[in-house]
Amino acid sequence: MEATCSRLDDPTSYDDFLQAYLLPNQPVIIGPTLVSSWPAYKLWRRAGDTINWAYLKDVYGDLDVTVADCATREFSDQRRDQMLFRDVVSLWEAGEGQSLYVKDWHLARTLTLKLPSYDVFYTTPDIFRDDWMNAYYSANTEDDFRFVYVGAAGTFTPLHRDVYTSYSWSTNICGRKRWWLFPPEQTHLLFRKGGEEHLETAFDVRHVDPETHPLFDQARPIIVEQNSGETIFVPSGWYHQVENLTNCISINHNWCNAVNLPSLYASMCAKVLEVEHALEDVRELLSHGSAQSPDTDPEAWKQEWVSIVQDVVEKDAGWNWMTFWRMILHALRLAMDRPCSVNDTLWPRTPSDLMPSPDLIKTRVRACYEDFVKRPENEHTLLAGLEEVLVDVKRLLDE
Incomplete structure (x- = not known):
């Protein structure tokens, strides 16, 4: 049976989420009601579903961010540099830097440690609270797996599987994304010829050389578009690629628990x-x-x-x-x-x-x-x- 990605207009209970999506390891997109109370959903957006750049620069502009250049491949990833967030936004506002993508921004942790009394811009939805990675890392290390992503239209994250097959969830605060989701049973079709032992997969699913990846044309990904305010759950072990169809800002977690x-x-x-x-x-x-x-x-x-x-x-x-x-x-x-x-x-x-x-x-x-x-x-x-x-x-x- 062909794999699909379900859509829910309203949040489900934890028990229903466990039975319908966690245990069967299936993806789902949940409507904006799940996150409509978040301050970020109200403050980071403007009328007409555009990003409130002025607010973001004013509040977060002095923070350092990691910026990927989606036009420059570096081994199995994209070249990355450090910049001030306000400088990246200024480039976008001037019509420049269209290949730049702010990735893996530990904004929540940074603000908590730097400004203990800061206004929380989101809260983790109940269905994702059973998160062993962030619980352990937040209590015992100087790291976590909670991120903000900000990118111009056309920026993307190459094909990958999240760290050690962890889950991920991602909420579009503003903008639209396209996802390619490959069920685990298709993983063997994604590898470079002769590269199975090192798990070297295709880099960009939109441009795959059949000579180097001879089995890729047999893969049948789920291709879905995620709208503003929607949250996607990516199951354990599913390779995926993501493209920003518009200027987009999202909040993402990697996570795990007993189920996976x-x-x-x-x-x-x-x-x-x-x-x-x-x-x-x-x-x-x-x-x-x-x-x-x-x-x-x-x-x-x-x-x-x-x-x-x-x-x-x-x-x-x-x-x-x-x-x-x-x-x-x-x-x-x-x-x-x-x-x-x-x-x-x-x-x-x-x-x-x-x-x-x-x-x-x-x-x-x-x-x-x-x-x-x-x-x-x-x-x-x-x-x-x-x-x-x-x-x-x-x-x-x-x-």
Whole structure:
């Protein structure tokens, strides 16, 4: 049966969202009622559905932003630079910089830390509150996965899958986007010829060379247009590309929870394997060196090897196994109402009625845990500090 993207005029309850979209891992677009109370929806727009550039420059103009040049490809992404937000807007207002796209702007976190009493410009909808990534990162790191995107008509984000198959949701405050959504069963059609091991996909779905991507013409994406005020839910593991059809400003989150945890875990395993293959020569050097040292434990090199792999995994994708399991432990403590670090200003506690049942949460975590401790890489014993985290995870699972 051909995949489709549902549309809802009005918000659904959390339970209905869980059953209809999270568990089946299906996309949906929800109408403006979901976000109509947001200050951003009222202040960032003007009559006629145009962006209120004057307001944005006045309030946020002095902030640094990351700007992608959509006309300049740099490896598998677009060239990026840092600019003041007011300077980018001034270019657009002068009819210049039409290929520039402000991306991954941590505006909410920046304002909270810089101006603790600032006026909140949006709140996370209830159906997206069960968010392990932002709960953990907001409480324990200087990072998060909450972004604002601002781009001129024609700017785009190349084909990609969100970090470790996380979910995403994106609300158009003003403007229209076109989305290409590829269900996970079509993923193998997106790879470059001979590049399956490294997950090198097409860059721009509008211009794909059949010589380098011979299977791409068999892919059948869902193509949808997202209007001003609408929110799209992108399921776990769905590759997607996004184009701004007009000047557009949006609020986006990457997120995960127990429902898509098995997919995240499988993606982590795949990333580790990819890095191991890329560093095979390092592995050989370490094992050979250990064999040539009679006074050294012949297994000692493995701890250094695992540490090197995890460092590269973290630099390449932002997470490693330590982050993954600390996030899970944090989520379990919250779900089971145990003492846990929380930054209520950045990410308030999620009520239990906006989560799956404790049994579902434990079942998903336990499956990952039991597989992980059996991995032949033995990361659970070789990575410093990880065994203590896993002991605490196991203790909560057994309660």
